[in-house]
Amino acid sequence: MGRFYHRSSRAETDFVQSEAYRIGDDDPPVAEIDIRYVISIGRGDWQTRTEKPARHAADKTHFLLEGTLNAFEATSNFWPANGRSAFPRLHLTANSARMG
Numbered sequence: 001m002g003r004f005y006h007r008s009s010r011a012e013t014d015f016v017q018s019e020a021y022r023i024g025d026d027d028p029p030v031a032e033i034d035i036r037y038v039i040s041i042g043r044g045d046w047q048t049r050t051e052k053p054a055r056h057a058a059d060k061t062h063f064l065l066e067g068t069l070n071a072f073e074a075t076s077n078f079w080p081a082n083g084r085s086a087f088p089r090l091h092l093t094a095n096s097a098r099m100g
Contacts, residue, residue, distance in 0.1 A: 014040040032057040048073050062086045
């Protein structure tokens with residue numbers, strides 16, 4: 001992770017990742033993770049970047065997924081996309097979630 005200069009192509013790349021986890025002490029089946037990736041590549045005046053934040057969560061009845069993808073050339077966001085889904089927690093009980 002971090003910024004790298006590639007001598008053969010004269011391109012620069014950068015990769016940044018962050019994660020934040022939350023889980024309830026009194027309710028382990030309820031949990032969240034927020035993940036964010038930023039990946040950049042460019043050379044001189046030409047610069048591109050993707051930003052991909054995502055949230056994965058669970059409550060007592062569903063798994064929840066939210067995500068965004070933004071792709072930039074310079075400051076122009078030419079690919080904004082968002083998604084959200086919920087999936088039932090079939091065949092999963094509080095006891096089985098605690099046992100791992």
